[in-house]
Each structure stands twice: as C-alpha cells, then as structure tokens.
Amino acid sequence: MAEDVFYEAPGVKVTNARFIVDNQTYAMNGVTSVKTLTIPPSYGGAIIAILIGLVLLFAGAAGVKVLGLAIAAFGIFLIVKAKAEHVVVLHSASGEAQALKSTDGQHIHDVIAALNDALVHRG
Structure with a gap:
C-alpha cells in the first residue's frame, strides 16, 4: 500500500x-x-528590565538616567517581540x-x- x-x-x-x-x-x-x-509568551524578564530601567531613570544621575532609559526600552522591545x-x-x-x-x-x-x-x- x-x-x-x-x-x-x-x-x-x-x-x-x-x-x-x-x-x-x-x-x-x-x-x-x-x-x-x-x-x-513569558514577560517576566521584560517586566523586570522595565522596572529596573524606570528606577534608574528616576533615581539616578544624568548618565544613569540614559542607562535606565535604555534598559526600559529594551524591556519594551522584548514585550513587543514576544x-x-x-x-x-x-x-x-x-x-x-x-x-x-x-x-x-x-x-x-x-x-x-x-x-x-x-x-x-x-x-
């Protein structure tokens, strides 16, 4: 067959x-x-990145704020691409x-x- x-x-x-x-x-x-x-999809890592980025953005000096913004943006990118x-x-x-x-x-x-x-x- x-x-x-x-x-x-x-x-x-x-x-x-x-x-x-x-x-x-x-x-x-x-x-x-x-x-x-x-x-x-799992959003755990992305949410943690956004939270860390926001903490650095609002609590840090000028250079740290840029880093915080970059980390938060990376977290948002991960959520969008998941x-x-x-x-x-x-x-x-x-x-x-x-x-x-x-x-x-x-x-x-x-x-x-x-x-x-x-x-x-x-x-």
Missing part, C-alpha cells in the same frame, strides 16, 4: 502511515487524536507527546489539519 502525503514542509511530513518531525517518526496507527496547545508558542500534541495509548513546536500558528494549524486528514484516511 502506497503512502499518501497530506502535508510536507521543511522538517515535517504527514502521511497516512507516519508523522515525521526532524529526526523523530511517529506511527499514525498509534495516534488516537491530535490537538493544538498554545503557550503564551510570541506565543504553538504545539502539536499527539495522543496515543501510551500517553501524549508534544511532537512539534513553532511560533508560526498557521504552520501548526496546517500540520493539525493534515494529521486529522491522515487519521480519517486511516479509518
């Missing part, structure tokens, strides 16, 4: 028999369901596995759709 390819991208391939991510292969006959998990991480989670009889992670939500959506198509095709 030939393998039908449902999705292929660099490092990822979904067929009716296998789900290949980089160097890991998952047998589709063992997969019972799939889901997407979204992990929100992205949620999307995960493909595979369920099987032996538990669940986080098979693929990406900040590209559309890529993960496409992989999940292909995995669902492969599960339906399997019957």
Whole structure:
C-alpha cells in the first residue's frame, strides 16, 4: 500500500502511515487524536528590565538616567517581540507527546489539519 502525503514542509511530513518531525517518526496507527496547545509568551524578564530601567531613570544621575532609559526600552522591545508558542500534541495509548513546536500558528494549524486528514484516511 502506497503512502499518501497530506502535508510536507521543511522538517515535517504527514502521511497516512507516519508523522515525521526532524529526526523523530511517529506511527499514525498509534495516534488516537491530535490537538493544538498554545503557550503564551513569558514577560517576566521584560517586566523586570522595565522596572529596573524606570528606577534608574528616576533615581539616578544624568548618565544613569540614559542607562535606565535604555534598559526600559529594551524591556519594551522584548514585550513587543514576544510570541506565543504553538504545539502539536499527539495522543496515543501510551500517553501524549508534544511532537512539534513553532511560533508560526498557521504552520501548526496546517500540520493539525493534515494529521486529522491522515487519521480519517486511516479509518
């Protein structure tokens, strides 16, 4: 029986028999369901940088104020650039596995759709 390819991208391939991510292969006959998990970005470091920058900005001498402004600006930059991480989670009889992670939500959506198509095709 030939393998039908449902999705292929660099490092990822979904067929009716296998789900290949980089160097890991998952047998589709063992997969019972799939889901997407979204992990929100962590802002802890950025908030600390902003707070330190503001303290230096309002409490320091002229040179320290410039440093404080730079640190606060860096913290704001980190918040703006932070992205949620999307995960493909595979369920099987032996538990669940986080098979693929990406900040590209559309890529993960496409992989999940292909995995669902492969599960339906399997019957």
